[in-house]
Amino acid sequence: MLNDKAASVGGGPRFPAAASAHDLQHFAVEGPGNPALIVPKKGFKPYPSELQPVGPEKVKKIYQEVRSDTIVQLTDGVNYPGWSLDGKIPASVIRMRVGDTMEYSLKNLAEQGHSIDFHAANAPWDKAFHTIEPGKEFAFTWKAKHPGVFMYHCVTPLAVQHVANGMYGMSIIEPEEPLPPAxxxxxxxxxxxxxxxxxxxxxxxxxxxxxxxxxxxxxxxxxxxxxxxxxxxxxxxxxxxxxxxxxxxxxxxxxxxxxxxxxxxxxxxxxxxxxxxxxxxxxxxxxxxxxxxxxxxxxxxxxxxxxxxxxxxxxxx
Missing domain, CATH: 2.60.40.420 (Cupredoxins -  blue copper proteins)
Structure with missing residues (x-):
């Protein structure tokens, strides 16, 4: 398996051989001469896009694990050795309401430092978003104050590399007065x-x-x-x-x-x-x-x- 240490030296690792459907969260393939054509393979499962309603609990307990062995097959034969926050890219959608509290924990199972940054949170960067060393776990609590569609991601330098490698997800903060059913x-x-x-x-x-x-x-x-x-x-x-x-x-x-x-x-x-x-x-x-x-x-x-x-x-x- 590729690891973060290998990815940080010598220009990066080579892509592994094509993974099996069992190993992949989702994948797509190009058609001959037509890069916009999808040719589905047996066992294909697109990334789930339809959302479920936000849960009723006022305290959301979220646990995630940083991994450096998450493979995304962008097209047939193109397997990207990504880093992830919870084993898939993008990470899971996190849905809350204004006024809800999140109790968040992140364990770093990779071989270099990583971190978390919730754009929806009001929390001091030096206390909540600092780098977590390999094998360590970090937890912090924050309360949702503003409705919106927010990014969460790894912010360890160089942050652009960590985001490009797959360490991101969407958090949805629902308003106090719900939007109409849709x-x-x-x-x-x-x-x-x-x-x-x-x-x-x-x-x-x-x-x-x-x-x-x-x-x-x-x-x-x-x-x-x-x-x-x-x-x-x-x-x-x-x-x-x-x-x-x-x-x-x-x-x-x-x-x-x-x-x-x-x-x-x-x-x-x-x-x-x-x-x-x-x-x-x-x-x-x-x-x-x-x-x-x-x-x-x-x-x-x-x-x-x-x-x-x-x-x-x-x-x-």
Whole structure:
């Protein structure tokens, strides 16, 4: 298995041979001559995007483990040796309400220091977000004060490398007054960089163009496995751009977002968006109701990045 120590020297490790479906959380493959085509394999399971309601408990107890052996197969034969916060990339969506308390614990099972940074938390960086040495465990408690769609991630230097390697997730803080019932989906846009079959640490740090830009860890996975909602049903997207470097222009082909909550905060509501600009680490909620059955692609309107995998489909039935 690859480890963090190997990844930190000599330009990075080479990609391992293709993993089996049993070893992978999710994967996709390119079709011959068509990098935007998904050809499903037996046992394929797309990253789960449909959200479940937030639980009723006022104290959320979250335990995660840093791992350095999480393999993401971006396309057939391209296996990225990622680092993760809970064994998958992106990490699990964490959902709370304003006023809830999180009791968070992180154990570092990797071979170098890692940390955690919750953008939703008001907590001193030197006490809550410091680096945890290998084999150690750290816990802290914080209370959710602001509604929104927030990033959480490893912030150990160089943070850009830790984020690019997969150490990120979405946290949703629900407002005190709940939003109307809807079909809800989460989408995390992220970038992967490699050069000559190796992790391109220099390219990550320099802000070079990424090799893959994806939703929920895998290129194009929601084309053959679209997100499904009913005609006339309110659909709500929780969208997060973790970067680490590129902006996103979140767009639905064939539809206009009826309402957009900037940063996921209902107080920041605007109407009738053709595209939503989302900065690295920025979050947003987009709502739409579509009356006509059919296919509505979801893309970043930075089309150079959409062509690298940031494409999905909402299927209205």
């Amino acid at each position: 079909r809800e989906f989460s989408l995390v846009q992220s970038e992967f960089y490699f050069k000559n079959n190796e992790i391109d640490y220099d390219g990550i740090a320099a802000g070079n163009s990424p090799d893959y830009v994806v939703f929920n860890g895998t290129a194009n996975q929601y084309q053959d496995y679209p997100l499904v909602a009913k005609a006339g049903e309110l659909v709500r997207f929780y969208f997060l751009n973790v970067g680490p470097n590129m902006w996103s222009g979140f767009h639905m082909i064939g539809g206009v977002f009826d309402k957009v909550y900037l940063e996921g905060n209902p107080r920041n509501v605007t109407y009738g968006h053709q595209v939503v600009s989302v900065a690295p680490s920025g979050g947003v909620i987009c709502e739409v109701t579509l009356d006509e059955p059919g296919l509505y692609p979801l893309v970043t309107h930075c089309f150079a990045h959409a062509s690298k995998g940031a494409v999905g489909i909402l299927k209205i039935v």
